[in-house]
Amino acid sequence: MTQHDSILIIDFGSQVTQLIARRVREAGVYCEIHPFQSAEAAYRKMKPKGVILSGGPASVTEDFSPRAPQLIFDEKLPIFGICYGEQTMAEQLGGKVEAGHHREFGRAFLEVQKPTKLFDGVWEPGTRHQVWMSHGDRVTRLPEGFEVVATSDNAPYAAIADESRNYYAVQFHPEVVHTPDGAKLIQNFVHKIAGAKSDWTMSAYRQEMIAKIRAQVGRGKVICGLSGGVDSSVAAVLIHEAIGDQLTCVFVDHGLMRQNEATEVVDLFRGHYNIPLVHVDASDLFLGQLAGVTDPETKRKTIGRLFIEVFEKEAKAIGGAEFLAQGTLYPDVIESVSFTGGPSVTIKSHHNVGGLPERMNMKLVEPLRELFKDEVRALGRELGLPDSFVGRHPFPGPGLAIRIPGEITREKLDILRKADAIYLDEIRKAGLYDIIWQAFAVLLPVRTVGVMGDGRTYDHVCALRAVTSVDGMTADFYPFDMNFLGRAATRIINEVRGINRVVYDVTSKPPGTIEWE
Ligand SMILES: Nc1ncnc2c1ncn2[C@@H]1O[C@H](COP(=O)(O)OP(=O)(O)OP(=O)(O)O)[C@@H](O)[C@H]1O
Ligand SMILES: O=c1[nH]c(=O)c2[nH+]cn([C@@H]3O[C@H](COP(=O)(O)O)[C@@H](O)[C@H]3O)c2[nH]1
Ligand SMILES: NC(=O)CC[C@H](N)C(=O)O
Ligand SMILES: [Mg+2]
Known part of the structure; x- marks a missing residue:
């Protein structure tokens, strides 16, 4: 893959870290989120132009609370700390943080004190702006070299900067929409402060992915479950562009589709693309096995198992396939390594074909795993997919089965x-x-x-x-x-x-x- 200018986002477990990544990508700059524990390795691999430190639930005043790797300071990179990120930055650079008695949650107003590159073209000194806060701790002594550039009622160090080192930090959350000018501040950081070029475009991504898929797959065969949803359609068209008829798509009609959906998906796909598509009518199989099943988890697990059976059979029918294509997106990737993870409970077993590759002994082709849904839509448009695919609402793999509580x-x-x-x-x-x-x-x-x-x-x-x-x-x-x-x-x-x-x-x-x- 060609080397893009990039930004490393170090995750301390904030609920809104993904939004930081979205804002950076919207500024046309490639970025990745890595949990603080593996940030150093990610840094060495990515060689980013700048680093953003996310918020997080911990308090830097507690023993063993997370820290940013020392390396990013040693390497003299531009750094932007947000909330917990500001606090740990202050602490690590010699300032002080106290567990506050002045908690601020929600809307707050910021008074700009000084011009900075971060505020360039966005905020003038002496003006007031709405921002969104969510913190209990606060910085109470600045590290050397820093000065206060904006204050709020409960956070005297609401925004601080050391312009000579390109260090910036804010107590509020610029990544959320409730900070109306936040996206522009993030743009200033990535463009004006970190100097990253806007070269993250879907047309560049398309070319790179095509090369990558070819390198991975060689002369092998790939099967792709095609649902008619955005993710699998975009993945299929992209892979087809890369390897042509080494790809076979399989559409499984489980009898749980919406009105006319099966014919529409198959016709539309066959009408637009010359991609081999197997249309499997498995409704008797699915509806038969679901008869009398009322428990939601049993429904989901039954459907997941049957999908595997059908895919196995279809892979055999085309003489075997070494690769399975999936429309895994970046949020799926992040969630599976999320720092906040812990022993979380299963709310529902989302059907996906995740269990497939092991059982079927196949390698995964996941060309969308660096993208957010809106980027997948943009890539779909770039690939010329009609709006009827690109603009579709998501539809769950188990289909109408999970919209009929009780027996189906x-x-x-x-x-x-x-x-x-x-x-x-x-x-x-x-x-x-x-x-x-x-x-x-x-x-x-x-x-x-x-x-x-x-x-x-x-x-x-x-x-x-x-x-x-x-x-x-x-x-x-x-x-x-x-x-x-x-x-x-x-x-x-x-x-x-x-x-x-x-x-x-x-x-x-x-x-x-x-x-x-
Ligand atoms: N009826 C189906 N036939 C074949 N594969 C399916 C079917 N339903 C789901 N899949 C597979 O399961 C994957 C996960 O489904 P999911 O609904 O998350 O994605 P999608 O359908 O591609 O997009 P969207 O989220 O927009 O509906 C799909 O990408 C597809 O590979
Ligand atoms: O492919 C899927 N397989 C599933 O098993 C599944 N369950 C829910 N969904 C979709 O996921 C989103 C969040 O749904 P929930 O709030 O119900 O968990 C919504 O968009 C749901 O439609 C699924 N998609
Ligand atoms: N949102 C955050 O990053 C919060 C940081 C820290 N836990 C605090 O309460 O101040
Ligand atoms: Mg779907």
Whole structure:
């Protein structure tokens, strides 16, 4: 891979470290997040132009709290510390931090005291700006060479700088949208202070990945599970561009797809691409094994196992394949090494084909593992994928199975497909599809009494869900206007036999999850 100018982000476990990476990438600069424990090795490998230290839950006043590797100071790199990053920087360079009695959470106002390269073209001395804070500790003595460049009511050292060494640190979080000018400060750091060039473009990425895939795969054969979702479609098209017909895609119709989805995905794909695509109708297999299953985890595990069976069979049918392509994204990679990980509980076993390669003895091809979802979409556009693929809402691997709490039957699947199609149709007509991150209908295992045409009905309840999100990790319910909801509900009840009541889900994540199971 050609060497890009890059920024190393050292993670101390903040909930929003990924946002720092997004802001740096938006500035056109390649970056990687590494936990503080392995940051030194990452530094040696990456040779970054600058380092950003993230926030984190620990307190530098505690024994054995995390520190940045001494190497980054010895190497005289430009450094930008954020929150915990400011605190550990201050401590490591000879200043002092105290566990504060002045906690600040949420919105705060910053008073700019002095001009700095960090504020260049963004903030003038003497002006006030909204920032977002989330801290209990604070810096109480500056290390030598530093001066205060901005203050807030509860953080006299809200922004500090040692311009001669290119060291900058802030107590607030510039990476979140609640700091409206934060992205510009991060841009100033990566461009004006660290001097990194904006060479992180999807067209460069495409060329590099093609070379990399060719080098990895050689004359080998690759199979790729194609769902019609953004990630697997982009991965398939990119790999095909690299190795042509050494790639075979497999679309598994498990009978849990939305209305017309199987034909649409297969037609659209075959219509646009000359990529060998096997369409497996496995609905009898999946629905048969799911009969009588009501427990959400058992459903998910059954589906995961059957996916493996089907892939194994298809790989054999093409005479074996040495490689399995997956649309793994950067957030998946980070989560699996996350510093905050600890003994976390399993909320739900997300279906993915992660278990496949070991069982099938295959090597992984993961051309998207350095990208965020929005970058995958940009790469998809760069590759000329139609909007019908690139702009699609995510759809879970287990499909409608996890949108029918309780037992799954063909009849319930039919009812849900119709309701879901009407709901999405109304969303498109209202021009909301691209604003909403994900929307779908859920068929509840509850029947209620209604009256239609003077007759009594006793039918299912349908719940509608729509969320806004950035990456699916957290989400808010979408605040539809009541007229919209009324319109969608009326159409569903009138047009779908089997549903006589519609409700709207107003739960955010957390505490809810996006899917119901
Ligand atoms: N019906 C399917 N047939 C074949 N492979 C599938 C199917 N459903 C899921 N997969 C595989 O599982 C992977 C994970 O699914 P996931 O839904 O996370 O990604 P996606 O469908 O590619 O994109 P999106 O998240 O936008 O839906 C896919 O990339 C694909 O390889
Ligand atoms: O490929 C997938 N396999 C799964 O098993 C799965 N479960 C949930 N999802 C999708 O992930 C996002 C977050 O969902 P949850 O808040 O319900 O965990 C949402 O976008 C969900 O649709 C899945 N995707
Ligand atoms: N968000 C943070 O980085 C918090 C840092 C530190 N834990 C504090 O409370 O001050
Ligand atoms: Mg999907």
